Amino acid sequence: MFVVELEFECFDNTTISAVDKAINGLMEALRYNGQVLGREFPVVMGEGEFFVRAVCPEKESLHPRNHSDFVKVCLERLTDACLLAPKVRLLGRDMNSEQAADDVQPSWQVLYTTYVHTCSPLRSGDTLLPIPLYRNEPTFNGDHKAVVKWQTEWQACDEIQMAGSCKAEHAALHEICDVDSDMFIRGWDLRGRIEYLTKVPTYYYLYRVGGISLAQEQARRCPKCNGEWLLEEPLHDIFHFKCDQCRIVSNISWDHLK
Ligand SMILES: [Zn+2]
Structure with a gap:
């Protein structure tokens, strides 16, 4: 598993509650699609941007090709909170968790x-x-x-x-x-x-x-x-x-x- 950081930049004045709702909605959609794991996603406020850390099964878990329709809707809703689509930074491998299975069809x-x-x-x-x-x-x-x-x-x-x-x-x-x-x-x-x-x-x-x-x-x-x-x-x-x-x-x- 891999630890990633998502950076959400504000493009206009917004409110904490709007940001909170938009980011947590997106994280929930990603979780229900298996793109992020666990249930707690700390959100850190910077100067005009917000950072969220999450664990993903693979390096490319957050690639758009893996998005569900619900994830896509939540990404569009970020605009309502004056947030840009997140930049994703790979921080490294999570030493506490297992690697994902190879992308080959298992026999069972x-x-x-x-x-x-x-x-x-x-x-x-x-x-x-x-x-x-x-x-x-x-x-x-x-x-x-x-x-x-x-x-x-x-x-x-x-x-x-x-x-x-x-x-x-x-x-x-x-x-x-x-x-x-x-x-x-x-x-x-x-x-x-x-x-x-x-x-x-x-x-x-x-x-x-x-x-x-x-x-x-x-x-x-x-x-x-x-x-x-x-x-x-x-x-x-x-x-x-x-x-x-x-x-x-x-x-x-x-x-x-x-
Ligand atoms: Zn039986």
Whole structure:
């Protein structure tokens, strides 16, 4: 991932609230298209210009060829706040985040995220590296908002269950572990849509924790079709189960893998 700085120059007198609305609207549109990652974008005021720092999946993520229609509209709206289109400066590689997958068609891919990952939740099944969302056709309504929103909520559930310190833990676990949860239904539909658009088999990662014993965990069946799905060797040390019919991957509960 790469850190960039966007410089917005004012061409006439404007107000802070107009600038705030225009810049944050643009950053939200970029985020919903996978062109910037994370949720917080500090805006620094200079002398007649504003600076915003953001993390992008690739050096050229903010190139106009990657813009969604919503991003284009937000760029036009900058004029209403008397701002010019931003100049983008590449500051360098972000040492804390993963590189993006190469721009080649993977043999399979997976919707996989955790609460510590800010990168794209769509990953190459070959390398497990994140695939920038803007590389694919818009998932719905012109961009990838549905995928980004699903990821944000999945991560919130993951963070609650990892902290394990409140009564919401059980409900959060249900959302990320069970095939009758809202998170599963939405995410599994999204993976179907992505598979349809990319023509690449696309899987959904179902989180697993708890369980009685390693033997019982290994005997687990696909929760959707009740078929055999245990792999001889785990993929990427994470996915021990894979159902090709239902397009679901899962892990053996970490509690029994010591
Ligand atoms: Zn199945």
